[in-house]
Amino acid sequence: MSEKSLSRRSFLQWSALGAGAIGASGLVACASGDGAGEGGDNLAETGLTETGEWKNAPCYNNCSCGSSRCLNRVYVEDGVPLKMRSDEAEEDSYAVPQRRSCLRGRAKIGEVYSPARIKYPMKRKNFSLDNPQGELRGRDEWERMSWEDALDLVAEGIKKMIDKYGSKGILCGGSTNISDGYYDQNVCLLDALGGSVHHEAGTVSYGSWAVADTHILGGSLNMTNTPHHLQMVTSDLHVMFGCNWAANKAGNHTWFMHECRKRGAKVIIIDPWLNQTAQAIADEWIPILPGTDTALVIAICHEWINAGTFDQEFLDKYCVGFDEKTMPSTAPANASWKDYVMGTGYDMTPKTPEWAEAICGVPADKIRELAAEIAAVDKVDFFASQSTSKIPAGEQFVQSFYTMALMHGGVGTPGHYFGWSGIKDFTSSMVMAGAYCPVDADPVNPLMPEGAPVFMFYPIPVFDKLGDKEWLNLEPSECWRSIKAGEYGRDCWPGGKIKLDIHAAYFGGHMSTLNQIADTMTGIEVVRGMDFVWGVNPFFDSTRQYCDVVLPCATFWEKPNKAFFGDASSVLWFDQILEPLYESKYESWIAEELASRLGLDPKVVNTMTDAERTYATVRDGIFMDGTTYETSPLLTITQEEVDTYFPGTTGQPQEGKFTFQEFREKGILKAPLTEDMFVPEPWMAFINDPEGAPLATASGKFEIYCETLAYMVNSVGYSQIAPIGMYQIGDPEQGAGTQTDEFPLLLWTPHSLRRAHSVNDNVTSLRQAFPQECFMSVVDAEARGIKNGDTVLMTSPHGKVLRHAKVTPYIVPGAVAMQDGAWFEIDEETGIDLGGCPNVLQAPKSSGGGCQAWTGTLLQVEKYDGPLTLEADWARPVVTPVGIAE
Numbered sequence: 001m002s003e004k005s006l007s008r009r010s011f012l013q014w015s016a017l018g019a020g021a022i023g024a025s026g027l028v029a030c031a032s033g034d035g036a037g038e039g040g041d042n043l044a045e046t047g048l049t050e051t052g053e054w055k056n057a058p059c060y061n062n063c064s065c066g067s068s069r070c071l072n073r074v075y076v077e078d079g080v081p082l083k084m085r086s087d088e089a090e091e092d093s094y095a096v097p098q099r100r101s102c103l104r105g106r107a108k109i110g111e112v113y114s115p116a117r118i119k120y121p122m123k124r125k126n127f128s129l130d131n132p133q134g135e136l137r138g139r140d141e142w143e144r145m146s147w148e149d150a151l152d153l154v155a156e157g158i159k160k161m162i163d164k165y166g167s168k169g170i171l172c173g174g175s176t177n178i179s180d181g182y183y184d185q186n187v188c189l190l191d192a193l194g195g196s197v198h199h200e201a202g203t204v205s206y207g208s209w210a211v212a213d214t215h216i217l218g219g220s221l222n223m224t225n226t227p228h229h230l231q232m233v234t235s236d237l238h239v240m241f242g243c244n245w246a247a248n249k250a251g252n253h254t255w256f257m258h259e260c261r262k263r264g265a266k267v268i269i270i271d272p273w274l275n276q277t278a279q280a281i282a283d284e285w286i287p288i289l290p291g292t293d294t295a296l297v298i299a300i301c302h303e304w305i306n307a308g309t310f311d312q313e314f315l316d317k318y319c320v321g322f323d324e325k326t327m328p329s330t331a332p333a334n335a336s337w338k339d340y341v342m343g344t345g346y347d348m349t350p351k352t353p354e355w356a357e358a359i360c361g362v363p364a365d366k367i368r369e370l371a372a373e374i375a376a377v378d379k380v381d382f383f384a385s386q387s388t389s390k391i392p393a394g395e396q397f398v399q400s401f402y403t404m405a406l407m408h409g410g411v412g413t414p415g416h417y418f419g420w421s422g423i424k425d426f427t428s429s430m431v432m433a434g435a436y437c438p439v440d441a442d443p444v445n446p447l448m449p450e451g452a453p454v455f456m457f458y459p460i461p462v463f464d465k466l467g468d469k470e471w472l473n474l475e476p477s478e479c480w481r482s483i484k485a486g487e488y489g490r491d492c493w494p495g496g497k498i499k500l501d502i503h504a505a506y507f508g509g510h511m512s513t514l515n516q517i518a519d520t521m522t523g524i525e526v527v528r529g530m531d532f533v534w535g536v537n538p539f540f541d542s543t544r545q546y547c548d549v550v551l552p553c554a555t556f557w558e559k560p561n562k563a564f565f566g567d568a569s570s571v572l573w574f575d576q577i578l579e580p581l582y583e584s585k586y587e588s589w590i591a592e593e594l595a596s597r598l599g600l601d602p603k604v605v606n607t608m609t610d611a612e613r614t615y616a617t618v619r620d621g622i623f624m625d626g627t628t629y630e631t632s633p634l635l636t637i638t639q640e641e642v643d644t645y646f647p648g649t650t651g652q653p654q655e656g657k658f659t660f661q662e663f664r665e666k667g668i669l670k671a672p673l674t675e676d677m678f679v680p681e682p683w684m685a686f687i688n689d690p691e692g693a694p695l696a697t698a699s700g701k702f703e704i705y706c707e708t709l710a711y712m713v714n715s716v717g718y719s720q721i722a723p724i725g726m727y728q729i730g731d732p733e734q735g736a737g738t739q740t741d742e743f744p745l746l747l748w749t750p751h752s753l754r755r756a757h758s759v760n761d762n763v764t765s766l767r768q769a770f771p772q773e774c775f776m777s778v779v780d781a782e783a784r785g786i787k788n789g790d791t792v793l794m795t796s797p798h799g800k801v802l803r804h805a806k807v808t809p810y811i812v813p814g815a816v817a818m819q820d821g822a823w824f825e826i827d828e829e830t831g832i833d834l835g836g837c838p839n840v841l842q843a844p845k846s847s848g849g850g851c852q853a854w855t856g857t858l859l860q861v862e863k864y865d866g867p868l869t870l871e872a873d874w875a876r877p878v879v880t881p882v883g884i885a886e
Contacts, residue, residue: 052077054085056667058564058572059105060556061756063250069566070101070251071668072108074557074577081109081557081577089666094259095230095673099570102250104756107763108557112581116539116762116878118552119582121150125883127548129157134528137546139828141883145549147583151590154549155597157532158193161504164531167194168447168472171483171502173543174509176200176445176455183437184509185591186536188605191443193598197472197502198448199479199517200455202850207386208394209420210457211849215709216402217702218695221457224426225682226419227381229256229569230675234415235381238267239374240282241293241401242385244275247751249422251567256423257281268370270296272748273775273817274810286370287812290748291391291856292360292736293384294727296367297400299356301407302341303371310375311409318690319406321705321724328699328707337403337704337724346726359727359736361812379415380408386420387750390854392730392847395713399725403704412687419682425568428679429627429671431634431657433563433571434620441607447472459850460716463494472498475718475846477853480522490717502526507535507543508553508587512758512823514543515837518852519844520824521799536590539762540881542823542835552584559586560610561645563617563663569671571621571634573663586610615646623657626677634669635660718846733797734843735856743797743858745780745816749838752819761823768874772836773806775817776861781807786863793832793864794818796857799840801833802870805861816859825879827868834870 057074071087084106087098124140126133133140145153161170172190175182176198190196203210206221213222229252232238238257245253258281261267269278270286270293278285288296304310315322321331323338339345349355353364353371374380382405389397402418410416451465452473461471474482482488482500489497505527507513514523527533527546535547538555557577564572580586588610592602608616621634633656641660642651658669685693694700698708710723719730729737736746754770755761774792786792788807793800794816803818811817824837833840847853864870 050075050077052082055575055577056573056664057084057108057557057577058566058574058667059101059108060564061104061759063104063248063751063756069564069572070099070105071566071572072101072105073667074109076577079578081112084109087668089668094233094256095675096569096670097252097255099251099566099668099670103753103766103769104250104760107760107766110763110765111760112555112557112578114539114762114878115880116541117582118537118540118544118550118584118881120884121145121147121549121551121583122881122884123150123153123549124547129153129160129532132531132548134530134533137528137533137548138524138826142881144884147585150549150551151593151597154534154551155594157504157534157549158594159598161532162193165501165503167196169501169503170196171505172196172198173505173507173513174511176448182509182511184536184587185606186506186508186587186594188442189591189595189598189600190506191445192595192600192604195445195447196506197474197500198445198455199474199476199513201453201459201461201473202475202477202846202852203456203459204476204517204852205386206421206456207389208391208398208848208851209386209389211460211712212395212398212402212709214458215697215703215712216399216706218697221421222419223421223424226421226424227417227682228425228427228679229423230428230673230677230679231414231417231681232256232260232381232423233263233265233675234379235260235417236265236379236415237374237377238265238381238383240267240269240383240385242271242388243269243383244271244277244385244750245422246276246280247753248385253422254280272812272815273750273808275750276753286362286366289359289361289736289812290746290815293388294397294400294725295351295356295359296362297397297404298341298351298725298727299353299367300371300374301337301400301404302351303353303368304375304407305338305342307372307375309372310407314409314411315406315704318411318687319702319704320699321703322403322407327705330707331705331723335705335723340724340726346722351727361814374408378410381415382408382418383422384420387748387855389420390851391856392735392845392853393719393721393728394730394851394853395709395719395721395848396725396728396730399704399706399709399721400727401725402702403725406702406704412681412683414681417682425671427682428677429673430568430622430624431571431669431671432568432622433565433634434617434622436562436613436617438616443604453850460712461493463715472500474500475850476517477519477844478846479517480519480526481844483526484522492715492717503530504532505530507533507547508537510537512541512543514546515541515758515824515839516821518839518842518854519798520833520837520839521831522844524826536587538584540879541758541762542825542837542879545879551590552582553587553590554580554584558584560614562614563621566668569673571669573667575664575667609648611646611648615642615649615651618646618660619651619654621656626671626673626679632657634658635663713849716849718850719848721848730847731845731853734845734853734858738856739814739858743795743860744814745859745861746814746855747794747796747816747818747838747841747857747859748855749820749842750817752821754819755821758821758823761821762878764874764878768872771806771873772803772819772822774803774861775806775808775811777811777813777815778807778809779813780816780861781805784861784863786861791864791870793862793866794841795860795862796841796843798843798857799833800831801836801838801840802864802868803836804870804872816861823879830866830868832868834868834876836873
């Protein structure tokens with residue numbers, strides 16, 4: 001090995017002593033894109049002779065809800081990852097682009113070797129099962145344990161909690177096993193022991209879209225009916241509400257739109273700030289108060305009706321409820337969308353641009369101009385972000401947004417699109433990996449029977465199916481206050497509110513529950529009152545800091561090989577980059593060990609070996625031909641490859657589209673797409689034959705007036721909505737129109753280039769590159785005597801956060817932004833968060849069909865003159881366990 005190379009031991013020592021210094025290399029240690037270095041060439045930028053190996057390490061960040069994951073390649077020498085590169089397989093083309101990772105993906109070396117790694121099993125110094133002293137959670141020192149002792153203690157604690165309180169006394173802060181990214185066999189363990197209480201009666205990502213899609217459009221989530229990237233170039237105008245794809249859907253989304261623009265399309269972005277995407281690709285930015293897009297959309301529709309510039313024929317043939325002649329027989333008079341918009345029904349108020357301006361802040365003349373411009377263009381693509389519906393009674397925006405797109409017409413023909421989840425390439429040549437975690441083989445949680453909320457996809461209880469069956473599943477926003485109150489739900493539920501008695505919590509599944517759901521300060525109070533809290537995670541994040549016992553699990557880089565989805569146009573191969581660091585173990589091993597101690601067959605909680613899981617992702621990979629739409633195996637696998645790479649499995653050779661060898665070498669396979677290939681238009685079958693191919697709605701058509709949606713949402717009792725997309729103040733204490741003298745500003749929380757949700761907040765280089773700031777307008781800052789860089793106190797009715805001000809003219813007055821996912825760090829004397837976590841401020845409000853209504857929490861911002869000093873994020877040490885001798 002070269003004298004300049006680092007040994008594994010010296011590298012790990014440097015990592016531990018550097019307190020995050022390795023994070024600085026996470027951004028710059030990227031090899032050039034000329035292909036040098038694949039065979040041992042000297043690299044000018046490092047001076048190192050390559051004697052190691054380039055491995056495939058696709059980005060595992062969930063920054064895009066499955067829209068686009070990217071390829072990373074990591075150079076590993078003597079077991080140590082030293083530098084990174086991305087996709088260099090071929091020149092870019094619009095049809096088959098490179099999958100190049102962003103800075104978050106390229107900073108993974110800094111994350112894996114972060115000082116925040118949990119190195120050993122640990123317990124709080126003053127914790128015992130007989131005397132938990134929960135008030136010391138988050139304050140206590142820590143003691144190192146052996147794995148044997150730690151597993152014995154956790155197993156004893158689980159048994160004691162179940163014996164004393166039953167399964168209903170345990171909160172599971174790990175997701176139901178919905179994908180390999182969150183798969184945690186310790187959740188299966190709790191299910192096998194009788195279940196646990198989850199906080200999944202809602203959606204933390206999809207906003208108000210899921211339930212609305214089911215009943216307005218006739219499909220659970222409208223993801224498969226968003227445009228393919230090959231179709232986007234047929235639109236002449238792209239109108240985007242709240243979309244910041246550069247941060248939210250890193251990968252190729254923004255580049256696709258940039259290419260559309262280069263080919264002559266216009267891009268308009270409507271957002272409270274001039275976000276990164278707008279700066280890069282928008283022809284026009286229209287600033288708007290957060291959470292008020294509904295009013296703008298309704299006023300646009302008013303202008304179209306007034307001018308007759310909408311597609312009446314389309315509405316008559318394919319929709320229910322636009323006007324009186326297409327209303328269902330059960331509807332009252334003057335209850336149509338047209339009646340509401342024109343002021344001949346409901347509140348008898350015409351929804352003019354002046355009416356909307358008073359709500360959303362967009363000038364009336366600009367609304368008229370925008371309405372006329374959209375109406376004048378035939379092929380328009382309407383996109384909305386998931387967050388536009390994360391408002392009180394957010395279904396009102398979903399309903400109005402869909403109605404606007406349907407009024408414009410042309411749906412089902414080229415260039416006419418609408419959607420909210422980004423670009424989804426489901427309708428052409430497609431490549432997909434097999435399932436890593438076939439959840440139908442896992443134990444079922446008895447506390448979530450049929451009819452209980454389905455996390456994200458249909459997140460509200462269906463009482464007709466539940467009947468008198470017992471179920472426990474909390475709405476995320478109200479989770480902590482429900483536990484504190486000892487009940488959850490609404491009085492309108494059959495039987496009224498449901499009693500709750502939580503005394504223990506498990507925090508796993510690579511989720512930071514205390515950090516990532518609203519009302520963090522109540523969450524800390526609740527957790528400190530519990531009898532036993534244990535966690536499994538690679539990192540000592542803000543949630544694991546409040547546990548009694550923490551067990552270190554491996555990062556994704558330390559786990560076995562597997563195939564992994566990128567999006568429907570690409571599939572990725574994941575090499576094991578390094579052996580598990582320190583004393584970390586796989587969740588599967590931890591769950592099996594605990595199961596044995598609790599008298600369970602380990603195979604019940606972990607139904608497949610790691611080799612079997614990896615093999616399933618390869619064996620069950622699918623290729624769909626975009627011409628015939630027939631599916632076939634993705635990969636050719638020889639018997640020798642089965643025996644070599646999947647030992648212990650009973651696999652057989654198979655023939656597929658690509659070879660397994662090619663997959664492993666490249667790290668990525670891409671669907672063979674060309675720009676001239678035919679891609680079926682979304683909704684095409686229904687548009688061509690509405691009688692023979694009806695939608696799965698109550699009427700078989702698009703439902704502008706949707707009685708089923710209103711019934712289902714209103715039955716839950718979080719909000720009350722009409723069957724049409726009315727504008728309303730969905731909560732009297734949150735959102736535009738509810739500001740007070742004490743809290744005159746509106747908070748919204750866009751995604752950060754620094755993190756994917758809370759992932760990567762322990763990476764020093766990203767902290768330095770993208771500070772967690774309080775973004776506010778020049779107008780609001782000057783009124784408060786605040787200058788750029790000043791330390792400010794952000795106060796809501798629910799908590800306080802200290803940040804540095806980012807004063808900018810590119811944010812709408814009256815609104816303040818703080819990006820999501822920063823790890824909280826509470827000062828115990830003042831209760832102020834020094835980490836910049838927006839959930840310390842966020843309102844604990846359930847809304848609509850179970851939506852976390854993030855947008856519009858009431859806020860005040862003041863220049864801070866108190867005793868605390870706020871260092872820059874990169875200069876503040878990452879929190880590590882006090883009391884553990886390295």
